[in-house]
Every structure is written in structure tokens, then in C-alpha cells.
Amino acid sequence: LSKFLSEGWEVPIHLKESKVTVSMMFEINKNGKILDWELENSGSTALNNSVNNLMKNLQSLPALPQSYQENSYIFGVRFSPTIPQK
Secondary structure, eight states, X not given: OHHHHHHHOOOOGGGTTOOOOEEEEXXXXXXXXXXXXXXXXXXXXXXXXXXXXXXXXXXXXXXXXXXXXXXXXXXEEEEOTTSOOO
């Protein structure tokens, strides 16, 4: 999931060395369609805007395993420009 999100995220150039992070909560259905998301204000307008732009362009995430029993899944993700990408 980290690789999937980082591929579409354009980090503002002036934040490449920044240690600021922003947290986000997602709710997806079994097929990976994003039902809801909420961004926690990071204090950096540029970082917040970059993650909001990612979300505007993102329609879905990878589907949940077929063995998952619930109709949706809620989880959190942290975005930070300085976390090494794998």
C-alpha cells in the first residue's frame, strides 16, 4: 500500500528534507473503492495540499483479500517526505 500511494504522491520540492508528517484515515470497501477519508492537519499547507491532490486523483486502493468478511475497512496512513521509499 505504501508503494501504491507513494507512486501517485507529488511531494513539494521544498519539503523533501522536512520531518513534518500528515495522518489520514481511509475507509474502503472490499473492492478497494474509497468510501471516505479524513486528513489531519499537519500544520504545513503545502503538505496538506499535496496529499489532498493525491486523494482527488485516487479512485481506489488495492482490493481487500477475498477472505475479509466485513463490507469495509478503516485504517490510517502517515505521509512524510523524509521516509525512505521502498
